[in-house]
Amino acid sequence: MSVVFGGVELHRYLGENESRVHVLRGVTLEVPTGEVHAIVGPSGCGKSTLLYVLGLLDTPDAGRVLIAGVEMAGLDDTTLARHRNEKIGFIFQFHFLMREFTALENVMIPMRKLGRLTPLQMRDRAALLLDKVGLGSKLHRSAQHLSGGEQQRVAIARSLANDPVILLADEPTGNLDTDNSHLVFGLLKDLVKQEGKALLLATHNPSIAKACDRIREMRDGEFVERR
Amino acid sequence: MLISFAGITLGVAFFICTQAQTQGFERFYIKTVLGSTGALTVEDKFQPRFTNLLQARGNDIVGVANEQMRKYIAGIDNADQVMRVVREFSNVAACAPVLEGSVTLRTNFKEEVFRVQGIDLEAHLQTTALGEQIVAGDLAAFRAHPQGLLLGVELAKKIQSRVGDTVTLTGPDATPRAFFVSGIFQTGDNLIDERRGFIHLPAARRVLNKPAGITLIIIKLINPDRAPQLAAHLEDLLQHRTRSWRDRERGNLQVFHAIRISAAITVSAIIVLAGFGIFNVLTLMILDKTREIAILRSMGYERYDIRDIFLWQGLLIAAVGGAAGCVLGAVLTWWISRVPVRIRGFFAADHFLVSWSWTHYIAALGVAFVAVLLASYWPARRAARLAPVDVLRGAGQ
Numbered sequence: 001m002s003v004v005f006g007g008v009e010l011h012r013y014l015g016e017n018e019s020r021v022h023v024l025r026g027v028t029l030e031v032p033t034g035e036v037h038a039i040v041g042p043s044g045c046g047k048s049t050l051l052y053v054l055g056l057l058d059t060p061d062a063g064r065v066l067i068a069g070v071e072m073a074g075l076d077d078t079t080l081a082r083h084r085n086e087k088i089g090f091i092f093q094f095h096f097l098m099r100e101f102t103a104l105e106n107v108m109i110p111m112r113k114l115g116r117l118t119p120l121q122m123r124d125r126a127a128l129l130l131d132k133v134g135l136g137s138k139l140h141r142s143a144q145h146l147s148g149g150e151q152q153r154v155a156i157a158r159s160l161a162n163d164p165v166i167l168l169a170d171e172p173t174g175n176l177d178t179d180n181s182h183l184v185f186g187l188l189k190d191l192v193k194q195e196g197k198a199l200l201l202a203t204h205n206p207s208i209a210k211a212c213d214r215i216r217e218m219r220d221g222e223f224v225e226r227r
Numbered sequence: 228m229l230i231s232f233a234g235i236t237l238g239v240a241f242f243i244c245t246q247a248q249t250q251g252f253e254r255f256y257i258k259t260v261l262g263s264t265g266a267l268t269v270e271d272k273f274q275p276r277f278t279n280l281l282q283a284r285g286n287d288i289v290g291v292a293n294e295q296m297r298k299y300i301a302g303i304d305n306a307d308q309v310m311r312v313v314r315e316f317s318n319v320a321a322c323a324p325v326l327e328g329s330v331t332l333r334t335n336f337k338e339e340v341f342r343v344q345g346i347d348l349e350a351h352l353q354t355t356a357l358g359e360q361i362v363a364g365d366l367a368a369f370r371a372h373p374q375g376l377l378l379g380v381e382l383a384k385k386i387q388s389r390v391g392d393t394v395t396l397t398g399p400d401a402t403p404r405a406f407f408v409s410g411i412f413q414t415g416d417n418l419i420d421e422r423r424g425f426i427h428l429p430a431a432r433r434v435l436n437k438p439a440g441i442t443l444i445i446i447k448l449i450n451p452d453r454a455p456q457l458a459a460h461l462e463d464l465l466q467h468r469t470r471s472w473r474d475r476e477r478g479n480l481q482v483f484h485a486i487r488i489s490a491a492i493t494v495s496a497i498i499v500l501a502g503f504g505i506f507n508v509l510t511l512m513i514l515d516k517t518r519e520i521a522i523l524r525s526m527g528y529e530r531y532d533i534r535d536i537f538l539w540q541g542l543l544i545a546a547v548g549g550a551a552g553c554v555l556g557a558v559l560t561w562w563i564s565r566v567p568v569r570i571r572g573f574f575a576a577d578h579f580l581v582s583w584s585w586t587h588y589i590a591a592l593g594v595a596f597v598a599v600l601l602a603s604y605w606p607a608r609r610a611a612r613l614a615p616v617d618v619l620r621g622a623g624q
Contacts, residue, residue: 052619057524057616058616077529081528084524085527090522094518096522109523110526
């Protein structure tokens with residue numbers, strides 16, 4: 001299996017002066033295609049920061065981010081935005097859907113930016129993705145009228161809109177009940193396995209972590225060996 | 228948002244309405260001026276005077292001269308010749324000679340000094356709007372009566388004279404001559420209506436004791452806007468003082484211009500206030516939408532995409548508010564033009580005068596779009612600069 005993305009000796013500091021914190025302390029990892037890796041650890045250990053750095057939303061103070069073997073350091077905002085649009089799909093604990101838009105419109109948002117499909121093709125693809133996450137009957141329902149689990153499934157469909165190879169999920173089930181948590185995670189895992197994507201997820205949920213291909217435990221900004 | 232939208236709509240509507248009114252009065256005044264005194268007047272003859280700056284020695288030719296104040300000779304001696312030259316210009320529609328002077332008008336009740344103009348009626352009718360300005364009596368009676376007299380409406384009121392009355396005019400030779408009031412005219416410009424009267428040119432020669440020459444030639448132009456250029460050319464050619472209506476009425480036109488600018492600035496303040504409203508609304512909206520902005524950025528939207536979203540919001544308000552304002556402005560302008568109001572003074576009008584011009588609508592929309600664009604730009608720029616990772620971490624809220 002080929003390595004889709006990873007980081008080498010990543011360091012990240014947050015805050016200034018006395019409140020400056022060394023959040024990532026030389027983190028190195030690789031995530032191959034078709035695998036789901038979990039990052040576990042207490043709050044504030046640097047899980048989210050690592051996801052933001054790997055997802056090109058944040059810039060490391062030292063170290064390298066590689067996507068398909070290409071170094072991302074030094075790229076301008078436009079190029080980073082294009083990489084995020086084409087290659088990365090984010091799923092957050094809070095779905096962050098556009099409340100006034102329908103499920104279908106929410107899923108079409110990344111496609112509009114990419115601009116490769118016609119409006120009709122975008123609608124068809126968004127409908128297909130929503131169907132895949134079990135929301136084929138709620139395409140035209142506005143986001144605010146969907147349940148928490150349904151909203152998170154719309155967010156998953158949205159993260160897949162441009163068929164990215166990398167999925168980054170920050171506590172994707174953190175806001176869901178047990179049933180919905182397993183439903184959402186099952187969906188993500190199936191997608192990774194079936195479509196050859198790579199998923200890195202940060203979670204507090206031990207049962208979800210256990211179901212991943214690999215678990216990495218983080219403490220104080222670095223990976224520690226699991227006992 | 229609704230208040231900002233209403234502000235733009237009302238601002239645009241009031242802008243259009245006030246411009247329509249101020250320009251309506253200005254156009255009425257210009258029409259009155261052109262209809263009573265023509266686009267151009269050719270007046271006194273002048274002689275340019277020069278003094279040589281260098282003295283010639285022997286057979287040397289010296290061409291350096293210093294222009295001095297002109298010497299004016301009152302009136303025009305060769306009026307027919309001058310009018311023949313004037314008529315050669317393609318922009319000239321008609322011209323008419325006028326002999327003007329002060330006379331004393333006496334009735335049984337009152338005595339008044341006013342400016343009488345001796346006219347060639349047919350030429351005058353072709354050159355001015357006198358035919359449309361008669362409010363009592365008629366021109367046929369004036370035409371038929373060699374001692375006919377047309378009085379300005381305010382002057383007639385002042386001396387309590389009516390059509391059919393006989394009055395006496397006394398000129399510089401102190402000989403009273405009887406005249407028959409054949410008609411009363413109203414130009415709408417009270418300065419003219421209370422100081423001017425017309426008699427036939429031959430009668431004026433007798434009253435003013437001027438057997439030859441005239442005071443001025445009134446010229447009607449096909450395109451009055453080109454009057455200043457033609458005036459300069461004619462003055463040079465004819466060696467007579469030639470003034471365009473813009474030159475003659477500069478003071479009043481500047482007043483109108485100042486009123487228009489002042490009205491535009493005052494009304495623009497409403498639009499600017501609406502702009503502040505939009506600024507506030509967009510700023511609050513951006514604070515409310517920081518998560519949405521962050522998620523859009525995480526999905527690959529660039530800074531300029533975010534900026535454009537909020538700029539479009541502003542422009543949408545400007546477009547819809549502006550369009551509604553144009554409709555409301557047109558309705559208000561129409562309504563105001565119907566409001567009966569008796570204006571007497573500088574003007575004489577019985578209702579509000581308005582001018583319909585697409586330039587008012589373009590100007591109003593221009594002010595609205597600039598105000599909204601500026602008001603939207605800063606919040607939009609701020610939205611574009613939001614660091615998505617700060618928002619996602621929770622620090623950006």
